[in-house]
Amino acid sequence: MPSPxxxxxxxxxxxxxxxxxxxxxxxxxxxxxxxxxxxGQAFEKIRLSDEGKIITFTVIRVAPQQFATQTxxxxxxxxxxxxxxxxxxxxxxxxxxxxxxxxxxxxxxxIQEEGKTGILCYGYKAVLV
Amino acid sequence: xxxxxxIGCGMTKFGELWKKSIRDIFVEAGLKAIDDxxxxxIDSMYVGSMTSGLFVxxxxxxxxxxxxxGIAGIPAVRIESACASGGLALRQGFIEVTSxxxxxxxxxxxxxxxxxxxxxxxxxxxxDQEYEVYNGITFPGLYAMIARAHMHRYGTTRxxxxxxxxxxxxxxxxxxxxxxxxxxxxxxxxxxxxxxxxLTLMDCSPVSDGxxxxxxxxxxxxxxxxxTPVKILASCAATDNIALHQRDDVTxxxxxxxxxxxxxxxxxxxxxxxDVAEVHDCFTIAEICAIEDLGFVAKGKGxxxxxxxxxxxxxxxxxxxxxxxxxxxxxxxxTGIAQVIxxxxxxxxxxxxxxVKNAKVGLTQxxxxxxxxxxxxxxxxx
Numbered sequence: 001m002p003s004p005x006x007x008x009x010x011x012x013x014x015x016x017x018x019x020x021x022x023x024x025x026x027x028x029x030x031x032x033x034x035x036x037x038x039x040g041q042a043f044e045k046i047r048l049s050d051e052g053k054i055i056t057f058t059v060i061r062v063a064p065q066q067f068a069t070q071t072x073x074x075x076x077x078x079x080x081x082x083x084x085x086x087x088x089x090x091x092x093x094x095x096x097x098x099x100x101x102x103x104x105x106x107x108x109x110x111i112q113e114e115g116k117t118g119i120l121c122y123g124y125k126a127v128l129v
Numbered sequence: 130x131x132x133x134x135x136i137g138c139g140m141t142k143f144g145e146l147w148k149k150s151i152r153d154i155f156v157e158a159g160l161k162a163i164d165d166x167x168x169x170x171i172d173s174m175y176v177g178s179m180t181s182g183l184f185v186x187x188x189x190x191x192x193x194x195x196x197x198x199g200i201a202g203i204p205a206v207r208i209e210s211a212c213a214s215g216g217l218a219l220r221q222g223f224i225e226v227t228s229x230x231x232x233x234x235x236x237x238x239x240x241x242x243x244x245x246x247x248x249x250x251x252x253x254x255x256x257d258q259e260y261e262v263y264n265g266i267t268f269p270g271l272y273a274m275i276a277r278a279h280m281h282r283y284g285t286t287r288x289x290x291x292x293x294x295x296x297x298x299x300x301x302x303x304x305x306x307x308x309x310x311x312x313x314x315x316x317x318x319x320x321x322x323x324x325x326x327x328l329t330l331m332d333c334s335p336v337s338d339g340x341x342x343x344x345x346x347x348x349x350x351x352x353x354x355x356x357t358p359v360k361i362l363a364s365c366a367a368t369d370n371i372a373l374h375q376r377d378d379v380t381x382x383x384x385x386x387x388x389x390x391x392x393x394x395x396x397x398x399x400x401x402x403x404d405v406a407e408v409h410d411c412f413t414i415a416e417i418c419a420i421e422d423l424g425f426v427a428k429g430k431g432x433x434x435x436x437x438x439x440x441x442x443x444x445x446x447x448x449x450x451x452x453x454x455x456x457x458x459x460x461x462x463x464t465g466i467a468q469v470i471x472x473x474x475x476x477x478x479x480x481x482x483x484x485v486k487n488a489k490v491g492l493t494q495x496x497x498x499x500x501x502x503x504x505x506x507x508x509x510x511x
Contacts, residue, residue, distance in 0.1 A: 009259055058270045058277060064250040085375065
């Protein structure tokens, strides 16, 4: 069984659930309890757009153990259409095809395996469009 | 608020110290500092350490270090702020002395990184575990993303990044405590193994063991112990979003900017008054961002400034005369204190071949994670 630490992040990782401050409109991913712009504490739940663009990126050649078999892989900061940024792998591409400003779509993928038993952990990755 | 001075310094050599344990190295540095200051009693102690639990499975190191230093009984506090743990520990020691709570305070930093732990994994705990590390990013990767954005936005070149490492290795070559006492070349940096594009192994500070300690006391008592006390003119810290992606501009280290601005205000001086500085070059791009965000050079011009030699030993503002984290080594918890020791040695005129002529005012900048915490200290020789 996946750990509580894993499953409590499922709404964000599987469905890109975020929250939007009812007072100033700022969107937080992952959701927060207090708005760092206006200190508001009332939020509405929203789902982030799966469309975005690459702000910056790197190609990881040396990875920690749980990603060691995946190298080389691209990791980018992606800004979604709602102007929310997140860190994500860019999958299904050659590293040389990735550029700052390129459009991407966020898709559901396996991210890593948890613990010694290797429970599969999922989340979002970007693909070039 | 009392004025506070540094009256003694001690550090181990930085490097792969396989024959020594975490307590051996801390005690070695502590005893050197106590001896250098000539104090008989320590009232209180702070120990900076990022993650001794992950590196050597030992927590509770404030008590262990007081015990093995032979001063158990005194209050001892461990401070953690990732790679800024040492710098932040100094700020706590400063607060204790300036407030009048205690007179003689030992502040140290330590990390033992080569006992077999996965260093990439342990260091990644300074980033956002659930929203950065979970998705496969590493520390070199985070700084690589800063580097790529900086190059894209300001035209910073691959060669300019390499020149940071070349300059720091040149300085480190004459530092007997440095892990790598040898020079390198632009090609040597660019052609090294790629770690996270565009950063190679030679853009990255190494995995190191080491400890560093200083002794603080009220300035008005300092002359009892030393002829060359170094006054702490400012001790300031700041924080920023933990995740790099949550910052409006990934090329600006806001915590560095804020801690620097408050430090200059506290000291009543400006960046132009600094004679020598140690900044947190955990990666080559970090030094470029730090010198920009501290105000030594305009934003975006750090690469060009480095290429012109302005940060070299004989430049406008010598940066990382110790060799920096890059060449001296980066035992994460010890780094913030080791930076301070280099500045104290510079201001005392004891830096040997690395001596900056007429250095009177110095600055240290120590940073945690991808810049979510930063500590700046400013010093003047009395």
